Amino acid sequence: MSPSLTPERVRADVAEVLGCDPAAIGPEDDLVDSGLDSMRMMTLVERWRAAGAVTLEFPDLAERPELAHWTAILTGGTA
Numbered sequence: 001m002s003p004s005l006t007p008e009r010v011r012a013d014v015a016e017v018l019g020c021d022p023a024a025i026g027p028e029d030d031l032v033d034s035g036l037d038s039m040r041m042m043t044l045v046e047r048w049r050a051a052g053a054v055t056l057e058f059p060d061l062a063e064r065p066e067l068a069h070w071t072a073i074l075t076g077g078t079a
Contacts, residue, residue: 004051005074014067017043027068036065048074 008022009062013023017040027036041061048056051073060073071077 001057003047007071007075007077009051010048010074011067011073013044013047014070025067027071028066031065031067031070041065057073 011022012027015025015038018025018031018035020034025031038058042058043056045056045061056074060069062069
């Protein structure tokens with residue numbers, strides 16, 4: 001979607017809002033179970049829209065709150 005949204009950036013942004021080390025987040029971890037609430041999810045949506053993912057919507061993240069899925073939709077990869 002955007003050249004500034006790399007897998008590393010997505011992982012780092014998620015880790016920042018969760019207050020944890022990026023290495024502590026597994027690709028298939030349920031991020032809601034890890035403490036990510038809807039307000040933090042919206043923070044990420046707004047951050048990533050500003051970085052170029054202009055069509056990103058909250059349900060895109062909420063339907064599958066897993067790092068691998070989010071990375072795929074944000075970087076154009078596969079999940």
